[in-house]
Amino acid sequence: MVDLINVSYDTQIPNNVGLSEDRKVLKALEKWHPGYINWWNGLIPEQFQKSQVYLRTAVSVDPKGWASFGYVNMPEYRWGVLLAPQVEDRKIPFGEHKGEPAWQEVPGEYRNMLKRLIVIQGDTEPGSVEQQRFLGLTAPSLYDLRNLFQVNVEEGRHLWAMVYLLHKYFGKDGREEADDLLRRSSGSDEAPRMLGAFNEETPDWLSFFMFTYFTDRDGKMQLESLAQSGFDPLSRTCRFMLTEEAHHMFVGETGIGRTIDRTCQVMNENGITDPYDINRIRELGVIDLPTMQKKLNLHYTLSLDLFGQEVSTNAANAFNAGIKGRYMEPRIDDDHQLTNDTYKVWDLVDGKLTHHEVPALTAINMRLRDDYVRDAAGGIGRWNKIIEKAGIEFEMKLPHEAFNRKIGVFANLNFDPEGNLLSDEEYKAGVPQWLPNKSDGDFIQSLMVPVSEPGKYAGWISPPKVGIDSKPGDFEYVKLHMA
């Protein structure tokens, strides 16, 4: 166990922010850290806390070798505070302050806005760990178990990163907000996480893969926009977080890909050509493709909700203030101030979906969501390649953005996955084909049995093509603690 009293913050916490000389942050972290360790210990089942997990740890920001791999007891993981290197003479890249030197301290006038954005971002990080807390018990392999924990510790580190900003730049309020990040908890009646998708359950491994593919990709888009921030410490923090986030989406994409691959393989081995022959496919212990499509529909649409209202004052304010930019801001060919630009957003006129132009400044959320939709489409193509290669006639699809939405112009309206507006009855009749129901969940759950022998995989999922850190197929990614 970590010695809570005598943590050497300089040696225990990899950092490039001069932590050992920063009395203010040290004092705050000393108070916060025990709560964090309690949170972590209360969260992950004990047998895994005591296991040796082959994890990567961020130890520097050198792009050539920022991480080191090795066996770690998770409670002793070195959650670091690392910011991407400072760019000399960095200027605020957008908004009304465009061209002014980037802020190294919090500008008073934007203090609340910045704090709110950091708190919301920070709230998602531990939220996902909480959602995934029991998955370790049903991991389909040690490889997957290790990936789960990798994602978990890195989300934990991202929480650290946000807490560092709160402690360093937001004084007493910041410390209170940092405490509240540990007080809220996913799905809690008492104090739920701030965003809906982070209060949903992640009941099984397919959900986990869908979550890391779709929901962590929202995280990526948010981090990309915050990485543009005129508030330099936030920008630098987020830039470094993005290097880790890529792995999470990799886990999601390959996880879904391997599940699809396995299903196709079993179908072929058993001469099943009809992907809708669901009962027979399920009897063979793999997840049928239509059910995977349903899971996709659910996680994709939940993630779309995370982008908020299409037309948003808060987003406009944050952009104009130079606090939160757009995806790939430097590559966008405009004035980066959006003085006269417009952008197309969805609208519903007389029951028909249409696009209409609104001031681009107010459509920042819509634009980011559009970028997200494009980004998310990539994996779909690769999954369909797997299906096509197996000779099965089925195509995974992103449902229409209007489907199953709780936020924005489509909220609580009855659209089918093609974007047709339906009556209550039509919609009710269609839902079982579009979204996973309890029996789908029960079936997937029935497949969730742990496999803990190195190199072995549960029957519903294929092994990965390559190992982590180029390790061989039978590498023991987790040395399980046997009580």
Add this chain to the structure above:
Amino acid sequence: MSKLIDFQTDPSKYRHWKVTYDGAIANLYMDVDEKGGLFDGYELKLNSYDLGVDIELADIVQRMRFEHPEVKTVVMRSAKENVFCAGANIRMLGGAAHSHKVNFCKFTNETRNTFEAAEKDSGQKYIAAVKGACAGGGYELALACNYIILTDDSTSSVALPEVPLLAVLPGTGGLTRVTDKRKVRRDLADVFCSTEEGVKGKKAKDWKLVDEVVPNSKFDDVVEERAKQFAEQSQKSDVEKGIHLGPLSRTFSEDGSVSYSLVEVTIDREAQVAYISISGPDADAPTTIDELVEQGDQAYLLKLARELDDAILHLRLNEMEIGLLVFKSQGDPDCLLAHEKLLNENQNHWLANEILCYWKRVLKRVDLTSRSMIALVEHGSCFAGVLAELLFSVDRSYMMEDEFEGDNRPLATITLSQSNFGLFPMSNDLTRLETRFLGDPASIDSAKDRVGEALEAAEAEELGLVTMILDDIDWDDEIRIFMEERVSFSPDAMTGMEANLRFAGPETMETRIFGRLTAWQNWIFNRPNAVGEDGALQRYGTGKRGVYNKERV
């Protein structure tokens, strides 16, 4: 914004609120229909409100008292997730004419005062059960409740973000109730009112911004428990059944006149004058309180109050260029006093009490109307008791003296009753006569000695109850000249002068809201920093900040 705004509604027409009744407890849910704005050009997102939403609330509060006297606790909450109420709709405010904004704020203020006073007046206690964001006008709604419960989910907060976000004030009583009602320390209030995100959890309780902070998982239970507990503690007597408030009999004419059953509004548009003529009772007073209940919404004094209330609101919002309101009455003062007497003698009866309290509110509404107002005490008039209060509410009163040629109506008289001496306090908490004779208790005593006497012009003048008495020869000319002069003045100067002269004497929370807070707010509503093209209110939603002229004025 030129369409007629109607202040009459009923539960079958509600779009924004839902009420369920459960014995002594009423559950009031705010569930604003985004597309249900009174005007085009904005959507009422996040339970934000416009005048239409508030008209429904006012109707609910009114019906709660008359139709549901069994209710002792009203729990106000949101039917939407994650938001209690986001306050007045900013786009509506940004797009509204100054005059609309001002009238909107006044009406919402009056509605807040009405449900706030419901505990003291009617034994109906309002609880705000706050879950989710409760900002600006949303917190002001809660502030006007008698008890605020906030959930401690580490996200829900109460906030007054107007100053940092919009460069205007929390003008629906917000600033005033924070200090005067909740007694928040002024420096903490300063922090609170300049922090956009507000205050949550324990701190909100410590700062006295809310009465109780409860764990989120126990929230619904605690709210229910408090509602029951307050209902049990209530001193209000049990009433089985209320009366129904039916629709008003009302017709609008092309020329702008409005006909009710007891009130006639006629408009002289060229002269910018509206005449509000009140009819006395058309039947004898009921002899017993049961008879009054039987009459229900047809009871004379209730019907008259409802009609007069509606007429005033109509003139305020729909007849902006009518600068002078002239009150007149015709009827039998003795009969009117008989109607009033039944109420006065049965103040412990719920309906009598409600009608009297309603008159208190209507008279305050008259006091607060930003138009020049006069009363003409003509022959045949019935300015007695509660209607005599109108004489002390308006800016000036003129009374006919002696017989007029060709006029065989009874000579003009004024009759005071006990109710002129305490039943209808103004917002400064003094009676109108106390305000009129501020620092002159002897005059009040002299008036009191004459209670029940039909005072003719000379006597009324001597007692200081009217501004001027005029005989047959002078009447028409004097009145005409006064009116012509009055409407020739600057409406702004008139509004300012009248608002100052009407409320002599001590400040109360109410006068501070309608005087200090409103006046500053209305000043800010005229300043470029808020409403200029680059002002914060205009720019809200565009993503661009307001540009401020930094000169302190």
